Amino acid sequence: xxxxxxxxxxxxxxxxxxxxxxxxxxxxxxxxxxxxxxxxxxxxxxxxxxxxxxxxxxxxxxxxxxxxxxxxxxxxxxxxxxxxxxxxxxxxxxxxxxxxxxxxxxxxxxxxxxxxxxxxxxxxxxxxxxxxxxxxxxxxxxxxxxxxxxx
Numbered sequence: 681x682x683x684x685x686x687x688x689x690x691x692x693x694x695x696x697x698x699x700x701x702x703x704x705x706x707x708x709x710x711x712x713x714x715x716x717x718x719x720x721x722x723x724x725x726x727x728x729x730x731x732x733x734x735x736x737x738x739x740x741x742x743x744x745x746x747x748x749x750x751x752x753x754x755x756x757x758x759x760x761x762x763x764x765x766x767x768x769x770x771x772x773x774x775x776x777x778x779x780x781x782x783x784x785x786x787x788x789x790x791x792x793x794x795x796x797x798x799x800x801x802x803x804x805x806x807x808x809x810x811x812x813x814x815x816x817x818x819x820x821x822x823x824x825x826x827x828x829x830x831x
Contacts, residue, residue: 722754725753725754726753726754728751728753729751729752729753729754732749732751732753733749733750733751735749736748736749736750736751744764745764746762746763746764747761747762748760748761748762749761755779756779756780756781757777757778757779757780758777758778758780759775759776759777759778760774760775760776760777760778761773761774761775761776762774762775763792765794767794767797768796768797769795769796770794770795770796771792771793771794772791772792772793772794773791773792773793774789774790774791774792775789775790775791775792776788776789776790783810783811784808784809784810785808785809785810786806786807786808787806787807787808787809788804788806789803789804789807790802790803790804791804805824805825805826806825807822807823807824808822808823808824808825809821809822809823810823
């Protein structure tokens with residue numbers, strides 16, 4: 681009987697000691713709070729997007745809506761619009777959507793031309809642009825994929 685009581689006392693004291701040790705650990709080294717804050721890279725991306733869109737807004741106002749720039753940093757996209765004119769005489773509009781992926785830019789371009797009320801819309805093929813260097817000179821490689829195959 682005494683042996684059973686002694687085992688019960690030892691088991692009870694060891695569980696209390698483990699609980700106190702866990703409490704002491706949590707008190708001395710608290711965990712990092714699980715917040716809903718954005719990562720630093722996302723915060724920088726958002727701030728650069730706001731900065732680019734502010735620049736685009738002012739450029740739009742200064743050019744009287746002839747040139748327009750919009751940026752989406754999270755999706756890595758830029759939207760460029762250029763053009764103007766009177767609807768009854770001549771209008772010219774160029775719209776490009778640029779998507780940045782894997783070190784290259786894919787550019788989709790559309791041209792809208794209107795002369796005396798007759799409209800023409802051209803959807804140009806997607807162009808890929810990537811930076812390059814040759815003998816110390818920097819440049820850009822422009823690729824026009826005529827055939828595209830996916831495996």
